[in-house]
Amino acid sequence: MEKRRLVQTGFALIAVAIVIGAFIIRSSRRGDEPSTAALALGPQADGVIKERQLNPEEVEAALRTYPRPGKYDDEFFAFLSGGHAGTVVVVGLPSMRILKQIAVYSQDAWQGWLTGSKESEEIAKEGYFYKDMPLDWGDLHHPKLSLTNGEYDGKYLACADKAAGRLAIIDLRDWKTKQIVKTPNTVSDHGNYWTPNSEYFVTSTFFPAPQPYGTFEPIEQYAEKYRGTITFHAFDTNAGRIRLEDSWQIELPPYFQDLISAGKKVSTGWMFTNSLNTEMATGGTLEGKPAMETGASKNEMDFVHVINWKKAEELVKAGKTENVGGIRQLKLKTAASEGVLFFIPVSKSPHGVDVTPDGKYICAAGKLDPHVTVYSFEKIQKALAEKNFESNDRFGVPILKYDAVREEYVEVGLGPLHTEFDDKGYAYTSLFLDSAVAKWSLGGPRQKPGEEPWKLQQKLSVHYNIGHLTAAGGDSAKPYGKYLLSLNKWSVDRHPAVGPLHPQNLQLIDISGDKMKILYELPIGIGEPHASNIAPASLFKGAWTTYPEVGFDPRTMKKDPYGINIGQERVVREDEHTVRVFMTQVRSQFRPDILRVRQGDHVILHVTNVERARDATHGLALHGHNVNLSIDPGQTTTVEFDVKHPGVYPWYCTEFCSALHMEMTGWMLVEPRDERSGRK
């Protein structure tokens, strides 16, 4: 009996031990796989998780997004627009750190942009329409990477200026703005896109206006005299510059044409742009008329514009254009009658028009309708061949039969705006009113058994009021998937208060798995990230770290005729009032470092940074003269200024360069010449 009890006790103990063991085993598991996390984590990490009450999703997000110091962990670069900051902001993904702000339309003193450098001023001047109306800021909305076969090639970035009807080209060798071009006859370029091999950078107007530029017509003559345009800016892919003389544009009705997207692969040669305000409302809030927000929201349908740009190019070459405001313009009448321009009805006030990566479908969403409408390029071609038009627009443009070209009508949620794509057959649409991202399946064979095509799969809440979204490569012929950025317009209480002007808010979303997940939230307090392109970091490995030779001009990307080397420094008095200075910089001195001039002189200063070491940038700030230059290794920069008042004006290097950087200084000594004084 005793033995029996002992055995029983033994088994009971075994059972208890097994239960305990099983419990321990169980508690060390989570999900299907046993964890070795405890081996990788220290007790400190453990304490942090407890202290911060991080949930498993946050822990994973932390581990995925954390940039290891000194390692190149960012897989992608997002080229974000700075909106009305007039800049491009480059953010590394998934760390979400700002790697660089690129100065484009607006002053950037850090980069020496529009703070004295003649190169930057000349680039800006190219974009003026009137020389007495200078522009030193712009509203940069949609940065677009140049394309080869519809895929990002990492060479250039271009972006229009909504505020002034301009475009800018950035070279991704030195990451600097090379050219700003005023689009003829436009007061506002908003939509912009490359053709698939960057033959053209295409911009569409937002606000119609009388043409040519500077023409006054009463607003009452809006329908008759105001016109939109879409402009095909010819791009020299070798030189990296727009050639306005080879460019042309198509006159469009006075709708607000807004965003555009180029056909790709099967739809190469075609261009699509949406439009709003087919009502041709003009506001008049103080004149007894409805505000634009009401007036432009009356029609149930607006138009997607379908443009055969290859055909247009032929007509341009055949001389079927008029010269309007200095550019060849294909008139609306010609475009409508010669098979260049067609309309498709689209739900009211659409925001985006987006072509799928295979070029087969065109997606557009009217922001006041909870659906994305999907049009088939094949059906469009069939309808065109069969002349399956429902009527002509009042401007004579054939309107394709909606039912003949529509492929699907996908319900996604409230306030759909923009759609981008991944590499697995899904589309992602931003929902402004829902503050959400909708993931939906495209047509075609499904990777997941039983999944319906053209169907909403998931809605993920974002905060707050998303505008654009961007998936990696998501507007190109080669989407990369993995990450999506939600560019949220309001941040409200997502971040601590830093005054009435709130940062906007970016959310990084993991789209690699079945379900979208928010990984990271980034306040952006330096501009309005309006839209972006996301490309693999590896595309930009060829970025220059110094200029190829000493005396290099970033504007021309050639040797600067005024660039010099050590030993060639000199001060030349060219005439009674002109002094030309050839200066070098090297750690840590200027040569010359004393400049003796007279009041009333005009000084032309050519500064060459003769350094060959990576990161050995020097600055030159000149007291009182509003001059700050940023001169990279090898670069030559010129600044010109008038010496108006006598006195002593020191200059110094503004880019910390060595232990003796503080001693890298100089003196401009201005002897009085006359009694003029402009004291405040």
Next chain:
Amino acid sequence: MEKRRLVQTGFALIAVAIVIGAFIIRSSRRGDEPSTAALALGPQADGVIKERQLNPEEVEAALRTYPRPGKYDDEFFAFLSGGHAGTVVVVGLPSMRILKQIAVYSQDAWQGWLTGSKESEEIAKEGYFYKDMPLDWGDLHHPKLSLTNGEYDGKYLACADKAAGRLAIIDLRDWKTKQIVKTPNTVSDHGNYWTPNSEYFVTSTFFPAPQPYGTFEPIEQYAEKYRGTITFHAFDTNAGRIRLEDSWQIELPPYFQDLISAGKKVSTGWMFTNSLNTEMATGGTLEGKPAMETGASKNEMDFVHVINWKKAEELVKAGKTENVGGIRQLKLKTAASEGVLFFIPVSKSPHGVDVTPDGKYICAAGKLDPHVTVYSFEKIQKALAEKNFESNDRFGVPILKYDAVREEYVEVGLGPLHTEFDDKGYAYTSLFLDSAVAKWSLGGPRQKPGEEPWKLQQKLSVHYNIGHLTAAGGDSAKPYGKYLLSLNKWSVDRHPAVGPLHPQNLQLIDISGDKMKILYELPIGIGEPHASNIAPASLFKGAWTTYPEVGFDPRTMKKDPYGINIGQERVVREDEHTVRVFMTQVRSQFRPDILRVRQGDHVILHVTNVERARDATHGLALHGHNVNLSIDPGQTTTVEFDVKHPGVYPWYCTEFCSALHMEMTGWMLVEPRDERSGRK
């Protein structure tokens, strides 16, 4: 026997189970404490650690710095200077996200700063010296939070402009720049600091110059005619403005005075500034003379300036000043003879001078000597009382005996620059040449048994070439410890190449434990973070999210006389050429939205954002006229411009505000008046 075997087997099984159980228990432990990490982490997290090969330190850093979406995880705000970007950049710690860039000296189109708004232009104009030499950028080096009893009070931020000899005041209610002041007689203000109750914001010159401003003297007369100054800008802590009429300055020898620090607690009433170039070198690289970097590095010792500012204030009140360039100036001779100004020898070319939190010690490091020299305030007072001077400087300034005032001489490493302090009795010195942070013990009772005072404790490598460092509260009477920022000047290969202009690099260092640890690395590609102040986020909880009433002027912080509410909108033709417009903005319309003017008109536009909702900021961009306004809820802004050319100029809201933001537009219609044309 069978039963016995069974019992034996039972016990064996129990033993095995216990061994297995113990093994499982053991493998779930690490260090002293049992881990629950396995509970907090999912298998995904585990996979990420393996895939990314994160070491335990990286895992911990990731978990500590990750900002949970939507949570206010940042414990501190770092107010970083933007250097020659002319801005202040606010970064949350430990997430290292940029919460906001505050426009100060330079244009910021996003914030509508110097892109049309009259308030910003008037603030900038206050800082001009000559009205025909406008300034729209500055070099902002050392943001300093206002103080009460030597501690940050979270009310204001002030910062000098090295490039133009100015200072700026930022109000931390709405986080906007309120005032820019030109310091009389200076061409370059570099060092700056508050007195302990913000009675004065004190700036010291970097470059000496002939006085008053605008005086020419040959550089050969440098010793005789060039002078530095330290200026005590009287600050009205209620109004939040400098009162120049109550301010005064002290004339100093033509050394480069550079950084300053105010005495606190026991040393309240005293001010300390370092200096370099006691050699009075002036360069002359093209004139056969040594460059500044050589000429200014000859003397073995330079001078710490010791200033009794309470005494100076008495002399100023007693009228012992001269009016120089519009300010009361205590002449060098008076300062030297009346017990205001003294010198202490310091190792050559010092960068920083820093007072310990208790006010008892003054630390200075000559960057070409691997030591920090610690001076005792008590010994200084004793030496002054005993007139223990080694001699007078050539300008008549008494030089205190070095051995009489030196407390310690602490070896820290190569290229020591700046020192800040924590809450546990340690000092942290940046080592430019070593690219490291040195942690060393201050004097006084030690918390750790056996620890020597005044001794190097640890050197932590940073990348690369650290300039300033900042500990939380580390320059104030109340250090917070926990975090330290290393503001590194070069980034070289720490981040992927983004063109020849490299981002600089911030490293966040954990100083809460015995050993410093790097937690995070942040590229800064929007300016040069020169220096910073770090304060608890909780200090700024009172930040405004809207203006207190509709029609508020951020410049005056009062109701704007031109502010209106809905229903009061009007267009008033004041005379043949002047049109005044009272406009409102609300989601999503302008009232008026049509403006009819004539070529040659001068338009004065007062815009009021009547919104009361947080984050409901509106913009106003006017095509062609270089105007972008950013108008926060309740704010009134004015812009004036000339209408030079006929045409149609749309305007629109630049801050995405609602689903109908795109329709928030207006038209300025300019009828031709004459034949003038300024076409490019």
